[in-house]
Amino acid sequence: MADDVGGGKPSNTGGAGHDAVDSADSASATDSTDTDSTDFADPAGPVDPLLRVRNLTKHYPITEGLLAREVGRVRAVDGIDFEVRRGETVGLVGESGCGKSTAATSLLRLEEPTAGEVRFEGEEVTEYDAAELKRFRRRAQMVFQDPTSSFDPRMTIGESVAEPLVVHGMTDGERRERIVRGVLERVGLSADDADRYPHELSGGQKQRVGLARGLVVDPSLVVADEPVSALDVSIQAEILSLLDDVQEAFGLGVLLISHDLAVVREVCDRVAVMYLGEIVETAPTDELFEDPQHPYTRALLGSIPRPDPHRRGSAVELTGDVPDPSDPPAGCRFHTRCPEVIQPDGYEFEQSVWRGVMDLRVRLRSGRFDDAVVRETAAEADGVPAAELSPERVAAAVREEFDLPAELGDDDAERVLSDAMSALVDGEVETARERLAESFGTVCETVDPPLDATPAGHEAACHLHGEPTEPGAAPDEGRAD
Numbered sequence: 001m002a003d004d005v006g007g008g009k010p011s012n013t014g015g016a017g018h019d020a021v022d023s024a025d026s027a028s029a030t031d032s033t034d035t036d037s038t039d040f041a042d043p044a045g046p047v048d049p050l051l052r053v054r055n056l057t058k059h060y061p062i063t064e065g066l067l068a069r070e071v072g073r074v075r076a077v078d079g080i081d082f083e084v085r086r087g088e089t090v091g092l093v094g095e096s097g098c099g100k101s102t103a104a105t106s107l108l109r110l111e112e113p114t115a116g117e118v119r120f121e122g123e124e125v126t127e128y129d130a131a132e133l134k135r136f137r138r139r140a141q142m143v144f145q146d147p148t149s150s151f152d153p154r155m156t157i158g159e160s161v162a163e164p165l166v167v168h169g170m171t172d173g174e175r176r177e178r179i180v181r182g183v184l185e186r187v188g189l190s191a192d193d194a195d196r197y198p199h200e201l202s203g204g205q206k207q208r209v210g211l212a213r214g215l216v217v218d219p220s221l222v223v224a225d226e227p228v229s230a231l232d233v234s235i236q237a238e239i240l241s242l243l244d245d246v247q248e249a250f251g252l253g254v255l256l257i258s259h260d261l262a263v264v265r266e267v268c269d270r271v272a273v274m275y276l277g278e279i280v281e282t283a284p285t286d287e288l289f290e291d292p293q294h295p296y297t298r299a300l301l302g303s304i305p306r307p308d309p310h311r312r313g314s315a316v317e318l319t320g321d322v323p324d325p326s327d328p329p330a331g332c333r334f335h336t337r338c339p340e341v342i343q344p345d346g347y348e349f350e351q352s353v354w355r356g357v358m359d360l361r362v363r364l365r366s367g368r369f370d371d372a373v374v375r376e377t378a379a380e381a382d383g384v385p386a387a388e389l390s391p392e393r394v395a396a397a398v399r400e401e402f403d404l405p406a407e408l409g410d411d412d413a414e415r416v417l418s419d420a421m422s423a424l425v426d427g428e429v430e431t432a433r434e435r436l437a438e439s440f441g442t443v444c445e446t447v448d449p450p451l452d453a454t455p456a457g458h459e460a461a462c463h464l465h466g467e468p469t470e471p472g473a474a475p476d477e478g479r480a481d
């Protein structure tokens with residue numbers, strides 16, 4: 001039975017689902033594994049990857065008023081490139097909101113991308129007409145998106161798993177049943193589970209059914225969105241290992257989306273790390289974990305509970321909110337949180353102190369610096385009315401707020417900071433912002449670093465690996481692009 005859906009062959013050579021649905025349940029359709037392998041011949045030839053994404057972009061308009069006037073755009077995915085080869089599992093990781101799911105739904109054309117190219121088996125997906133899109137939707141399956149809500153509670157598991165076969169034209173009920181029972185076994189369930197209802201299954205079993213429903217039409221690409229994040233830790237390993245098994249058995253290309261690097265490490269051959277709509281690093285999995293080249297990746301790795309003592313780089317904690325994707329920072333989008341943000345020439349900061357200076361600068365630039373709050377906090381701590389605080393005390397309170405020492409070790413830097421503090425104490429926020437910006441500019445806030453080769457042999461988008469560049473002349477003057 002299992003062979004009905006691909007027969008455990010090491011490559012895409014004849015799943016019955018494929019054969020049958022293409023032929024719309026023709027009499028010649030067969031359940032066996034020895035169907036014509038040309039069904040799966042790759043028009044792109046063996047060299048092209050299964051999936052190639054170039055400059056994929058998805059912006060959501062922000063509208064206002066009755067006329068829905070566009071007043072801005074959420075840059076959810078902002079020009080990403082990656083590939084998935086046959087038989088390969090690629091991880092797309094990053095914090096919540098960085099655009100992973102949008103990347104998946106856009107490349108599958110479950111929603112229309114704003115721009116970019118998506119080549120699948122050598123064809124341009126963005127140019128598909130309705131019929132081609134339907135065929136594509138069978139060959140490229142998205143699985144695991146909240147299986148609980150995606151099952152109709154009144155349908156048996158068998159009916160749910162068979163549904164895609166019906167959609168794709170298989171009318172022979174007996175045949176559908178055979179295929180369904182086979183695929184259920186392939187995902188570690190029993191064929192008899194076909195007669196059960198979703199509420200009778202555990203979370204892990206539902207994930208298996210979700211996978212079965214994706215596999216039943218014999219796809220060549222599976223996009224798995226957060227496959228285990230809703231599951232107990234004890235079940236997670238089971239599902240990941242299942243995904244690994246079916247990937248190998250079916251010769252699938254898998255794009256695995258997760259916010260969790262530990263999950264990605266389990267099953268992925270390669271990883272692309274996303275931050276605020278962009279890919280910032282991409283590498284073979286082992287290389288990424290052993291020698292991460294982007295400070296964001298290093299920070300993400302630092303947040304994995306079981307630190308690897310051999311890992312390079314410091315396990316710095318990632319602080320601060322992810323910026324708003326409708327107004328991403330100029331330059332490197334990570335510079336507002338980066339623990340390794342590049343220092344201006346001519347000054348010597350301890351890196352953590354420099355981060356504090358940058359935090360102050362980012363706050364001033366955002367217009368969210370509120371000296372009244374700083375005064376209130378200091379006044380409360382000192383037990384005096386805010387109006388009675390000395391200018392020196394207010395300046396000290398600002399330094400405390402940004403973890404800055406009472407005096408910087410570098411005299412020149414201290415002079416700049418003191419000037420800015422004086423301006424802040426006088427309520428001249430703009431003067432303080434300008435004073436800091438003119439002396440403490442960094443390339444990280446002006447120039448968007450390209451995804452380029454690093455000495456480690458893989459790509460990262462970080463100025464730490466680029467040619468030394470002069471800090472921009474007007475770092476606070478808005479987006480670089």
Ligand SMILES: Nc1ncnc2c1ncn2[C@@H]1O[C@H](COP(=O)(O)OP(=O)(O)OP(=O)(O)O)[C@@H](O)[C@H]1O
Nearest residue numbers: 060074076095096097098099100101102103259325
């Ligand atoms: N339909 C939409 N309209 C407007 N903004 C959207 C829409 N869908 C997603 N977004 C925004 O796009 C950004 C990326 O969202 P997305 O869900 O792709 O991120 P994610 O990395 O998958 O996050 P999560 O892991 O939380 O699902 C977020 O800021 C999100 O709020």
